[in-house]
Amino acid sequence: xxxxxxVVGMAIGLxxxxxxxxxxxxxxxxxxxxxxxxxxDRGGEGAVSGDTLAAPVTRGNPGRVRAxxxxxxxxxxxxxxxxxxATAQGHATAAGLTCQGTEAAHPGRIGEAEVYEIACAxxxxxxxxxxxxxxxxxxIELAGTAAIARAVDPAADVGQQCMLPAxxxxxxxxxxxxxxxxxxxTIDQAQAVGKNEGxxxxxxxxxxxxxxxxxxxxxxxxxxxxxxxxxxxxxCRFTTAAEIHTGFQQKLAGTEAAGxxxxxxxLMGSNxxxxxxxxxxxxxGEGFITRLNSQGAVQQVYPCATAQRIGGxxxxxxxxxxxxxxxx
Numbered sequence: 001x002x003x004x005x006x007v008v009g010m011a012i013g014l015x016x017x018x019x020x021x022x023x024x025x026x027x028x029x030x031x032x033x034x035x036x037x038x039x040x041d042r043g044g045e046g047a048v049s050g051d052t053l054a055a056p057v058t059r060g061n062p063g064r065v066r067a068x069x070x071x072x073x074x075x076x077x078x079x080x081x082x083x084x085x086a087t088a089q090g091h092a093t094a095a096g097l098t099c100q101g102t103e104a105a106h107p108g109r110i111g112e113a114e115v116y117e118i119a120c121a122x123x124x125x126x127x128x129x130x131x132x133x134x135x136x137x138x139x140i141e142l143a144g145t146a147a148i149a150r151a152v153d154p155a156a157d158v159g160q161q162c163m164l165p166a167x168x169x170x171x172x173x174x175x176x177x178x179x180x181x182x183x184x185x186t187i188d189q190a191q192a193v194g195k196n197e198g199x200x201x202x203x204x205x206x207x208x209x210x211x212x213x214x215x216x217x218x219x220x221x222x223x224x225x226x227x228x229x230x231x232x233x234x235x236c237r238f239t240t241a242a243e244i245h246t247g248f249q250q251k252l253a254g255t256e257a258a259g260x261x262x263x264x265x266x267l268m269g270s271n272x273x274x275x276x277x278x279x280x281x282x283x284x285g286e287g288f289i290t291r292l293n294s295q296g297a298v299q300q301v302y303p304c305a306t307a308q309r310i311g312g313x314x315x316x317x318x319x320x321x322x323x324x325x326x327x328x
Contacts, residue, residue, distance in 0.1 A: 205238025
């Protein structure tokens, strides 16, 4: 049975080379002021003060001083959204991203490298550091890292985050990935949570049902129900114990265990025939061992009272000892 040992926390955060400033240190973007802080002594001849150029003093006749010449500064040209998108798209394509840009922003620069944020149609957006080579950061992964850090410390410095409204789409994007992988529940929460053996892992929460970990392995998404995740030591923050029990109880519909109100679950192990779980019921002394196939559907049910030979029998459920019979 493959163990889901997920590395969470800042493992999915920004990775910069030594000496590279963090994205939180974005500089402002705007027209530079040629000669700012240079030239003659401030306030002297030719000094710039606001939008006024001080008139040079007329040399010669001290009684004649030219009138001050005032020149209105030209306002900075408004950024061209189409040009920003075209530039960001060019950087995204050059970096090998699969992204059809829908809008973009240019929040600043880091050193000499310009920074762009791009929203992509139907997928996660990116922050792109146009260095050599370019560095790219997935908006959904950045948001997941920030959420994990803030859960530990609400005042944590989480660095630069994606700000375009179109990039606040983690629930929609991750939810669609989960549905494509087979999740049939109503998805109400979703977030990147870390990596498992180098693969990105996302968690989804379902309304009144068992949630999932969604893992991308070799380009394809696989679902692991929180029933299994929690049994293997993982944490599902969007799924309660009651939802796990309700979800498992729903699997028992149509079997002899259909009347069991599940209160506890134990993963016993697996073999070539499937995975085995013990389910304890609210009724005293009632429980079942179930065999699930690879799709999570119940294939067989064994009452705890007669299942002593299956994986060592039930341990959550205390059953009455079988009668020995015979004469007193």
